[in-house]
Amino acid sequence: MTTLTDPPQESFRLSMLLNDTRYRSYTFQFIALICLVGFIGWLVSNAAQNLEDLGQDISYQFLGESSGYDINQRPIAYDSQSTHMRAAIVGVLNTLIVAVLGCVTATILGVVAGVLRLSNNWIVSKLMAVYVEAFRNVPVLIWILIIFFIMTASLPGPSAFRGDDPSASMVLDAFAFTNRGVYVPKPLWLDGSMIVVITFLLSIVAMFAYRRYATKLLFDTGRLLPMFWPSVGILFLPTLIMFFLLGRPIGLEYPELRGFNFQGGIQVRGSLIALWFALAIYTGAFIAENVRAGIQAISKGQTEAAASLGLRPNRIMNLVILPQALRVIIPPLISQYLNLTKNSSLAIAVGYMDVTGTLGGITLNQTGRAIEAILLLMLFYLTISLAISAVMNVYNNAVKLKER
């Protein structure tokens, strides 16, 4: 006779979905999911039905039709006979141009301002505080407009460069600052220029190789090789030698006043400058605060320890504090990059033809396909933002604290 019996093998019963705590939460989550899907489905079908009643069908055919309008800043070949799709791509590229320029400039500004704000020099730290507070507390649209209007109002028009006694002249005969933008010389790639470019790229690789070797030598043997001047030499000398050996294969095309405007060279339009600077100084102010927070998160003992080892303040910052602070700085930096990219859609305020200006502006107007164009725009910004955060997350994983 057995007093002990195995607990009965429980088979799954339907009532356990409600009565058994192991399953109950799943049941409720599943019901909630069904409700959510149903609600979304109802919203979508409701909107679709209403659109159909209005006689507005969703169609992307317009993307294949010719656009009929011109765009001033064209990174790729485009004219008014190109399709709306191509106009959208031109806009996307323009968005990316200003986003990349803005992110790079904002990072430089932000890191410099953030570090200087912690300076022991009273004037420097207060100046940086003023910069941060002034720029992050005024809407970026206002900054875009202010910079744009200051440029148009204060810089001379191209006609001021004309005549025997012009009231304005080009800087170094190479740069023209006008209220339509800044004209800079454009490199001309002649025969053999590729060799020079390849030499330069190899020099960059060589420079990093030398620096790595010097660091390794320092760590292994304690011998300190000079770092700065050899790096500069490796970077520029071979390229310069190759440049003159091949008979100067890279020329410069200078802008010159012909007709109504400067022709030749590269025109950096006033709208791009205004948007770029405004986004950079605005976002830079936020990044400065991130950098300051990152630095202050590093315990003061680190600075003191480094100082007691005899490191000078510059090196303490570069070698001890900043590498550790990066872990704190990177995650909020990602969201600042995303903000900058999304804020670039304010471009239309100064007539910069980004994707909101082409696809979401002129194309939308000329074709009247508002919903289609807006959905495409949302998709584009979503893609760009996710791509930026993916890249930055990879970087973040590379610098974050490796816990063992």
Place this chain on the structure above:
Amino acid sequence: MKKSMLLGALTVAGLAAGAASASTLEDVKARGELNCGVNTGLVGFAAPDANNNWQGFDIDICRAVAAAVLGDPDAVKYVPLTGKTRFTALAAGEIDMLSRNTTWTFSRDVDLKFEFVGVNYYDGQGFIAPRELGVTSAKDLDGATVCIQTGTTTELNLADFFRSNSISYEPVPIETNAEALQQLLAGACDVYTTDASGLAASRATFENPGDWVILPEIISKEPLGPLVRHGDNDWGDIVRWTLNALVAAEELGVTSANVAELSNGTDNPEVNRLLGTEGGLGEMLGLDADWAANALAVTGNYGEIFERHIGENTPIGLARGLNAQWTEGGLLYAPPFR
């Protein structure tokens, strides 16, 4: 976050679609107010005056419709719209009619599903340039920087004009007329292009109008007129025939001064039908018999509206030109009131 934005957009689309379905005439009467989409500011056509009252050629169309429908010309809510926002506002039912120097084109009429009820101004696209630029023809503009209001037909005409003449230009797209003028005055663009009437109106506001020339080329046909949504033909009829009434009144010699007197009955049957003393035309529209008389008493006939806001005695100084009655060599031709 992203999902909720999409949902929000769809919900708004759904709600907007719902609002647009009832009869516009009933909506307007129930509301006691006409929602009229107008320009954000174009002197002579639609601009608020010093007392913040909207004045202008396009505004008087709104006032005439309000007088005809509601009997009160001031029962109008003016909704200032840019070139970009105007069609969405009309399609979404935010406004009952759009009277904002809008060009009647095939695709707007057919594809965007609007109903242009007529033409109140026959215009064409021109260029304005500073006199010191020394340009006498638009064909001299090779390489010029051209300011342009974005989201308008002028943008497409401009591309076509320069393309067909094989000359290059640099377009500077700008959101509103006021900003474009600012850029032009600062010299950030060489020329500004928009409808010739708009150019004349803008030049009148300049400090030294004589320093600016309007180039002789008119590069497009721009029939400007009020429009309503597709699908409510009764409402379209009301706006169309109010406009026609203004035009016909000029042809028949009915003015704001004599409309009260003529409303007592005349020997001319067409005047009587127009002013509602015979024929019952107002009833057919679902309005009072004296709908046209109400409108005319407020705004006067087409000629009076023209002379008051943009005619030769105003700073804008536009000649009647194509906008004269057909009997005087123009294109204005109201169908018979019968």
